[in-house]
């Protein structure tokens with residue numbers, strides 16, 4: 305991309321100086337002088353960066369990759385047309401040594417690591433070189449600019465150390481019953497919506513047998529918002545109770561995640577302009593972002609102040625066992641956020657956890673339902689396993705020890721997270737020039753694209769059945785003394801290395817509990833057919849709603865309540 309800022313500054317300087325020193329040479333109008341200098345400079349710079357450099361000069365031009373399909377836009381049209389991560393599934397099949405190079409918008413170079421060795425180098429050994437790029441800046445409006453997600457270097461390490469008590473196994477074990485309470489509340493809501501009005505004569509027998517169409521994605525989103533509120537900040541947003549419309553947080557997130565034409569157009573603009581310029585545009589999408597950001601900031605600040613007031617009004621009171629080490633307590637206890645500017649950082653941290661910790665797990669649950677509808681035999685297996693452990697009905701409180709007694713559930717959830725990673729792709733940029741793969745010179749500023757969606761479908765990494773849904777592959781995984789061919793670097797759902805997801809265990813257990821609640825009490829069947837363009841040839845039979853997370857566009861599935869203890873079919877596919 306041409307460097308707009310230096311070109312503009314240079315042109316402005318010329319526009320100011322030239323007419324003074326050479327009045328006869330150039331137009332006395334500063335605007336015309338500016339354009340006379342600016343346009344040729346812009347054109348030359350564009351020619352160099354868009355055409356000359358990537359094709360004839362870049363040290364990366366010898367790496368394997370797709371043949372450029374456009375002159376100026378690289379592979380961008382394909383990337384824009386297909387769901388996130390899909391083009392990479394094809395590209396990774398090209399013979400390569402762990403690195404694929406392709407061109408993005410305006411022929412900017414992208415490196416796509418395809419081997420475990422290369423992932424280790426980028427995400428671990430050289431994690432301090434490959435940092436989060438500025439292009440992610442737009443996300444900071446939702447995720448909190450000064451939160452853990454955007455922190456770098458020592459600051460990021462410091463925050464992570466500080467927050468460890470909230471994400472340690474001892475504390476997380478105590479959260480499993482909290483997850484369970486919310487899972488039960490969520491399933492109550494789903495069942496209420498799924499109850500067929502028996503008097504309704506318009507319901508056909510076939511439909512009666514199927515149950516009722518329910519948008520479970522919506523309930524999943526509300527449940528995970530309530531969970532992060534209760535488990536992370538000791539505050540129940542009551543999103544499930546009040547519904548999406550009435551809850552200001554879930555309402556703001558829902559509006560943000562909407563992908564209509566206007567929103568997509570605005571996202572295009574975000575790619576073409578600096579994000580802060582797009583942020584201030586007088587468009588509906590930009591206004592929604594600004595309004596939602598204000599809501600997130602206000603609610604987060606309110607959480608901090610309410611907890612502080614409670615502590616001040618009764619300093620002797622001992623918090624509950626869970627609140628004692630929740631995210632908010634751990635932060636406030638550190639004393640680092642006591643100043644007004646400190647409060648703003650604490651607010652950003654809360655925004656980070658609200659956003660990073662809620663839609664991601666809800667997306668995982670949406671995919672789990674998709675898998676359950678596609679593989680009814682697995683659904684029966686999970687139900688049988690659960691009913692065998694709890695023959696007399698759903699337990700009052702589900703514990704972590706119970707979860708360890710449900711290996712089929714764990715394998716199913718891991719397989720969902722493998723085949724349908726909620727974050728399909730993430731980015732890094734080289735902070736300085738470096739060497740990869742023992743000899744590839746990577747210039748400063750090169751963008752690296754880590755694509756779990758494609759990597760998890762790589763036959764080179766996962767074997768010939770990479771594209772198949774087979775929970776059995778996880779048998780023995782992470783269990784000492786048992787054999788399993790999968791190693792932790794193969795699963796990039798949470799990204800490996802020092803910038804991995806701090807909430808990995810939190811979300812895995814939360815996800816397992818939510819799936820348990822669903823399969824124990826309802827049967828889900830085929831999702832809505834014929835919604836938009838199918839992507840069968842790319843290994844998907846649903847249309848995917850893109851964005852930071854990628855999930856089935858239509859969250860509705862047929863739902864029918866089942867009697868606890870009844871089970872059908874037990875054969876694994």
Ligand code: HEM
Pocket residue numbers: 452453454460464532656657660661662664665668725726727730731796797798799802803804805806807808810811812815
């Ligand atoms: C299935 C659910 C989840 C998935 C798939 C997921 C995925 C990810 C991924 C891929 C990253 C790395 C992003 C990058 O480096 O570009 C990440 C980072 C992060 N996640 Fe998650 N996440 C999930 C749930 C959660 C939960 C429940 C929480 C909090 C309670 C959380 C908090 C965070 C934070 C704070 C970071 C930034 C960590 C750092 O940079 O040090 N995530 N997550």
